[in-house]
Amino acid sequence: IEANAADRTILYFCVFGGAVLTAADGLPNWVRLRSLLKALIGTATFVAFFGVVEYVLDRDLSYLLLVPGLQEKGWTPTLEDRGSGARVASTTGHYIELAAYLALVLPFALHFAIHARRPRERVGAIVCSVIIAAGIASTISRTGMVGIAIMFLALVPVWTWRMRYNIGIMIGGILAAGMAAKPGL
16 A cells, blocks of 8 residues: 555656646747646636635535546545635645635736736636636635735735726725625635
């Protein structure tokens, strides 16, 4: 049993190292990096949306994502009551993992929302940013809140005053909507 765990860990690091080397050497220009980041934002939006739906319905919906031919391995997180609502893990392995993943992707979504070339792209990026932020809130995790705080500490100094004002108004609206939807949140 111990040898299987060690082998699995070594395989994991080899796969992870291969993915890192592919990303480092396989992105020849900014256009490819941009498309990779858009794919990352799209997947994070799906995971966050799934988590928000689980949070709103207060039901575990991960059984709907079973792929024929594959089987579950290990522990599958269920909804955990956290006073102000149920903690969700969405499609990830743990609630904190979901919060950290979404907190890492949120700055990229905000970047595309701020620097979009077309209005349609800007609206799409804003929607993705709001869904990802709602996904972080649905985890009811301090990790997500700390990640958002660090993101704002890094980004606010480089924003213009107008951008700070617009994002502040948007955050106020999102917080008001969240408090209206779930008062204890």
